[in-house]
Amino acid sequence: MSTQTSIQTSEKPLGRDELAQLVARDIAPGSFVNLGIGQPTLVSNYLTEEQNITLHTENGMLGMGPAAEGDDIDGDLINAGKIPVTELPGASYFHHADSFAIMRGGHLDICVLGAFQVSATGDLANWHTGAPDAIPAVGGAMDLATGAKDVFVMMTLLTREGVSKLVEQCTYPLTGVGCVTRVYTDKAVFLTGPHGVTVRETFGCTFEEIQELVPLPLKKAE
């Protein structure tokens, strides 16, 4: 039935910027959003004024603007990645306990994070490789994973070794349990939840090719 319908929306896999553009497009107008360090930060480049998105940074600010340059660099105004940023009209500052209450209290609509692995039921592993000599550092990752209404993950579907990062069960230490709602990868967008994993669209490959790469049963979006 639905197998006749192609959900392939691009001839090639998406690059990092194309993926960021897609995530930006999927954010509902008026949302309050936290973008994680690294690849998720790219999403801010593609948010439009019409979307009226308010960005949160966990070190105590709503209404964060683009990265600061030149004379605008101010050591007292940085983002969670400790990069100098700017403030937009209507910005607000608050202390750390309030900032994490915003997250934990479910007030953020969307949080976009990177990941090492995501499980079939939306478990997230993104803070620690578990290597015995690695110094563990968690920052705000667990709070972000737990609090936002929707947690979007951005990652490549495969590791450098060609192994799927979307897995039946995470083998890396967990950041949060059952928290991820969508996974944006270079090859496909997946919707995760208690009822399994649905492929929304594919890039540069078919649903069947994605199913061969990912070691868990996938459903095709209707």
Next chain:
Amino acid sequence: MLKFIDTVGEAVAGIKDGSTVMIGGFGNAGQPFELIDALMDCGAKDLTVVNNNAGQGDQGLALLIKEGRVRKMICSFPRQSDSWHFDAKYHAGEIELELVPQGNLAERIRAAGAGIGGFFTPTGYGTTLAEGKESRFLDGKWQVFETPIHADVALIKALKADGKGNLVYRKTARNFGPIMAAAAKHTIVQVSEIVPTGSLDPENVVTPGIYVNSVVRVGSAGGGVGTSTEKVA
């Protein structure tokens, strides 16, 4: 009793060996570098330090760690590209680390200042950082019991203090300052400017002076961009 103190050295002189010291700041923003340098000079050792990070580069908290004055770090993010002094101590087994998710760290500090004996939070449930802690299913989700973090001393940085010790901060340099001021038995604040009582709008005071014990002015009285600007380079 609130005191205005002339030098950072006098401000930290009472800090004893074995103290738990909260240090404000997230990265370099809001980090009270001059008070940390004074803590270094005063010789206090065997310290437990509470900060979001574990020092960066060759300044501030990083130097305190390098000199072996910190017995234990309570923080959320010790590993950074320039946290080499912490890295070395950690790998040598010369420093203890209590790793806490950042929001739990903030809320545990807040709880101490607010007289809360502990709280349940969903953050960390099902992860290695919740191992050994009580979990309960509350309000529709699994939550983990966390306890307050108290301190003997807090060293924080604000933009301005008035004669009552009321504080205002600057931009994201506020971060842990207000909650650490409340959580410590003795709070020492470095400010860029001391202004006359009555000149801060009471509606805009961020930390009421009741939480502040010592105020010391550091750097130029102009305020403006604040001293951390030059430290970021």
